[in-house]
Amino acid sequence: MQIRIEFFRVHDGSDARARLNRMDCVTSDIEAAIAQAEDLLKGAGMPQKPDAFALFDDLGNELYQARFTPTNPR
Numbered sequence: 001m002q003i004r005i006e007f008f009r010v011h012d013g014s015d016a017r018a019r020l021n022r023m024d025c026v027t028s029d030i031e032a033a034i035a036q037a038e039d040l041l042k043g044a045g046m047p048q049k050p051d052a053f054a055l056f057d058d059l060g061n062e063l064y065q066a067r068f069t070p071t072n073p074r
Contacts, residue, residue: 001026001027001028001029001033001057002024002025002026002057002058003024003025003026003027003033003036003055003056003057003058003063004022004023004024004025004055004056004057004058004060005022005023005024005025005033005036005037005040005053005054005055006019006021006022006053006054006056007019007020007021007022007037007040007041007046007050007052007053008020008050008051008052008053008054009048009050009051010051010052010067017052020046020047020048020050021046021050023040030055030063030064033055033063033064034055034064034066037053037055041053050068051067051068052065052066052067052068053065053066054066
């Protein structure tokens with residue numbers, strides 16, 4: 001399945017997003033895409049640390065979103 005992973009910062013006080021990075025990949029399912037996003041986060045070398053990431057299908061529909069928290073660290 002074709003997936004786009006977007007890493008972004010979230011503006012405090014609103015849900016406005018600032019995209020930091022976007023990557024296209026092919027995975028077997030959503031769980032594999034989530035694991036791949038977490039692996040990419042560790043090695044992507046982004047200038048800012050993202051607050052969250054989202055997964056999109058090839059039509060641009062958002063399939064999953066996760067925000068990094070103390071129990072779900074970066």
